[in-house]
Amino acid sequence: MSDSLGEGKLAVMSSPEGPAAGGDGAGPAPSPARRSKGPDWRKRLEIVLLAGPAILMFVTFVMFPVVLAAYYGFFKWKGFGPPTDFVGLQNYVTIFQDATFQDALRHNAVIVVLSLALQGPAAVLLALLLNQKMRGRSLVRVLIFVPYVVSEVIVGTGWSLMLQTNGAINDLLTKAGLPGWTVDWLSDPQVAIWSLMLIITWKYIGFAVILFLAGLQSIPTELFEAAAIDGATYWQTQRRITLPLLGPTIRIWAFLSMIGALQLFDLVYIIWGQYVAATAGTSTMATYMVVNGRNAANYGFGNAVAVVLFLISLVIALTYQRYVLSRDTEGALTEGKK
Amino acid sequence: MATMTAPPLSPTSPRPEGSRKRPSLDRASWLTYVIAFALVGICIGPVLYIIIGGFRTNAEITTDPSGWPSTWQFVNYAEVLESSIFWRQVANSVICGVFTTLGVVVLGVAASFVLARYNFSGRNAMYALFAAGLMFPMTVAITPLYIMIRGLGLSDSLAGIILPQVAFALPTTIIILVPFLRAIPKELEEAAAIDGASRLGFFFRMVVPLSLPGVVTVGILAFIASWNSYMLPLFILNNESMYTLPLGVQAFASQYSVDTARVLAFTSLSMIPALVFFSLFERRIIGGLSGAVKG
Numbered sequence: 001m002s003d004s005l006g007e008g009k010l011a012v013m014s015s016p017e018g019p020a021a022g023g024d025g026a027g028p029a030p031s032p033a034r035r036s037k038g039p040d041w042r043k044r045l046e047i048v049l050l051a052g053p054a055i056l057m058f059v060t061f062v063m064f065p066v067v068l069a070a071y072y073g074f075f076k077w078k079g080f081g082p083p084t085d086f087v088g089l090q091n092y093v094t095i096f097q098d099a100t101f102q103d104a105l106r107h108n109a110v111i112v113v114l115s116l117a118l119q120g121p122a123a124v125l126l127a128l129l130l131n132q133k134m135r136g137r138s139l140v141r142v143l144i145f146v147p148y149v150v151s152e153v154i155v156g157t158g159w160s161l162m163l164q165t166n167g168a169i170n171d172l173l174t175k176a177g178l179p180g181w182t183v184d185w186l187s188d189p190q191v192a193i194w195s196l197m198l199i200i201t202w203k204y205i206g207f208a209v210i211l212f213l214a215g216l217q218s219i220p221t222e223l224f225e226a227a228a229i230d231g232a233t234y235w236q237t238q239r240r241i242t243l244p245l246l247g248p249t250i251r252i253w254a255f256l257s258m259i260g261a262l263q264l265f266d267l268v269y270i271i272w273g274q275y276v277a278a279t280a281g282t283s284t285m286a287t288y289m290v291v292n293g294r295n296a297a298n299y300g301f302g303n304a305v306a307v308v309l310f311l312i313s314l315v316i317a318l319t320y321q322r323y324v325l326s327r328d329t330e331g332a333l334t335e336g337k338k
Numbered sequence: 339m340a341t342m343t344a345p346p347l348s349p350t351s352p353r354p355e356g357s358r359k360r361p362s363l364d365r366a367s368w369l370t371y372v373i374a375f376a377l378v379g380i381c382i383g384p385v386l387y388i389i390i391g392g393f394r395t396n397a398e399i400t401t402d403p404s405g406w407p408s409t410w411q412f413v414n415y416a417e418v419l420e421s422s423i424f425w426r427q428v429a430n431s432v433i434c435g436v437f438t439t440l441g442v443v444v445l446g447v448a449a450s451f452v453l454a455r456y457n458f459s460g461r462n463a464m465y466a467l468f469a470a471g472l473m474f475p476m477t478v479a480i481t482p483l484y485i486m487i488r489g490l491g492l493s494d495s496l497a498g499i500i501l502p503q504v505a506f507a508l509p510t511t512i513i514i515l516v517p518f519l520r521a522i523p524k525e526l527e528e529a530a531a532i533d534g535a536s537r538l539g540f541f542f543r544m545v546v547p548l549s550l551p552g553v554v555t556v557g558i559l560a561f562i563a564s565w566n567s568y569m570l571p572l573f574i575l576n577n578e579s580m581y582t583l584p585l586g587v588q589a590f591a592s593q594y595s596v597d598t599a600r601v602l603a604f605t606s607l608s609m610i611p612a613l614v615f616f617s618l619f620e621r622r623i624i625g626g627l628s629g630a631v632k633g
Contacts, residue, residue: 043537051453054445054512055449055464057501057508058467058468058505060505061501061506062508065481065482066482069479069481072482129373129374134374140377141620142620144378144381145620146381146382146613149562150609150612151609153584153587153588154605154609157388157588158602158605161601162387169404170403172404263477265569289477290480294573299481303481306480313478314473317473
């Protein structure tokens with residue numbers, strides 16, 4: 001621990017000092033005499049000064065932890081003192097042999113697929129619908145975005161109260177004359193994953209709709225006019241013009257959705273807690289990591305799970321970028337153009 | 339109303355072309371309102387359930403979970419507003435939110451300016467570095483990050499929340515801001531240079547004011563993300579007096595699980611700031627998010 005402490009502190013401390021010291025030097029430096037050498041030196045200093053702190057913060061708190069995880073993952077370590085009990089790949093062997101992890105991985109796969117399958121088509125249809133001229137459209141846009149802005153804790157607390165066995169949803173079903181439809185939404189392993197999908201869809205579909213609406217608005221109206229002149233029906237127009245032109249937006253959304261679903265933690269942990277998620281069939285790799293890593297004080301193991309989670313996300317992200325996103329020349333993730 | 343009358347007319351219409359087009363358009367718009375209304379209801383319903391539930395009594399909630407308050411009880415909200423725990427958590431959340439936002443804006447604008455207006459080798463690599471950060475939310479880094487923060491002596495402190503939050507908000511910020519800064523016309527920079535302003539002078543006198551709309555967008559996004567942040571505080575904060583609102587809501591909900599009405603009141607009060615900020619700046623936030631994804 002001691003050496004990681006020293007290193008980290010140094011990296012952080014040097015961030016506010018570096019630019020400040022540099023700033024003093026850069027202030028009185030407008031040198032007309034050294035014209036050939038000056039601007040280049042000055043430019044470099046400015047770049048370091050302006051971008052340095054951000055890069056330093058980013059590398060320290062975003063990149064460096066992943067490196068640390070890779071290191072700690074080789075140890076059996078309770079989190080106190082420097083890790084000494086080197087176990088090689090033992091943690092990784094344990095992870096992949098653990099049936100609980102395999103369950104979590106399977107749940108993650110289901111969540112990824114269902115997120116795309118449930119939210120994608122629904123969001124496209126809703127965006128097409130809301131793209132029409134209608135009264136109160138901007139109000140609708142705001143209101144469907146509300147679930148996205150409300151925090152996971154509030155969503156989890158509210159929905160778990162509503163989905164309780166004697167909660168509001170079952171009560172409403174009974175009132176609506178459907179007492180046969182009442183189920184244990186949260187504890188029945190057959191149902192729980194669908195309840196989770198319901199909540200995820202509710203929370204995140206507004207984001208997809210808003211993105212798709214923005215994508216639709218960037219399609220030139222001349223194309224629709226031309227299609228109308230050629231006698232295309234509404235659905236023909238949507239299929240031949242709108243969907244292909246919305247493609248890049250859909251593909252980026254699908255990417256963000258997959259990454260989010262792979263790393264899902266908050267909602268599951270808040271609603272099902274650390275003990276029930278596995279038995280209810282909603283545990284994810286991230287909840288597995290927290291329960292078996294931090295909560296069990298097995299930090300070496302927890303870090304190994306983090307590495308597995310990182311590698312799985314990375315492979316999927318790179319594969320997706322290589323084979324799907326590469327078609328879009330102006331994707332935000334691939335190039336900083338425009 | 340007019341749309342309701344359209345369908346019966348269509349069969350009598352003589353021209354197939356016109357008959358097919360008109361009613362389908364009209365009916366679509368009638369349906370549009372119904373579906374839009376249902377959609378809004380589904381999206382808002384659970385939020386309203388939380389808010390309205392706070393105005394009911396526990397007995398009511400138990401006997402009739404999905405009912406309307408028979409008399410509106412203000413006592414739940416009043417009790418939460420009078421508790422010092424709630425306000426301490428509000429203060430912690432505000433501190434985290436404000437400093438995260440400040441940090442993100444200052445570092446993000448500076449780095450975006452470099453990416454948008456300087457030509458240097460390694461610029462693309464730098465952009466790719468931040469863009470790659472978009473792929474990895476905090477989940478992947480949280481376990482080692484916690485050890486690192488603890489090693490820095492920042493566990494149980496708000497600084498231990500703020501610093502990582504700034505770092506993790508940088509990718510979105512930079513991806514939203516770079517196009518903004520790039521859109522500032524080159525002529526302005528040249529004019530400023532002719533008037534004797536250095537590139538840094540141009541940065542402070544022209545870029546910062548001109549990019550204010552983008553800055554507001556990323557600032558609000560960072561604030562809302564910080565306000566709602568759960569996983570990082572869960573790891574870093576063990577001392578209840580340092581809890582931010584999300585942890586507070588959860589602790590309150592498990593501590594007073596029998597007192598459902600008060601939990602609901604606590605929950606609704608804790609979402610107010612994010613909702614207020616969002617509704618004030620909704621256009622900018624939505625524009626910024628969709629702009630970022632479109633590239």
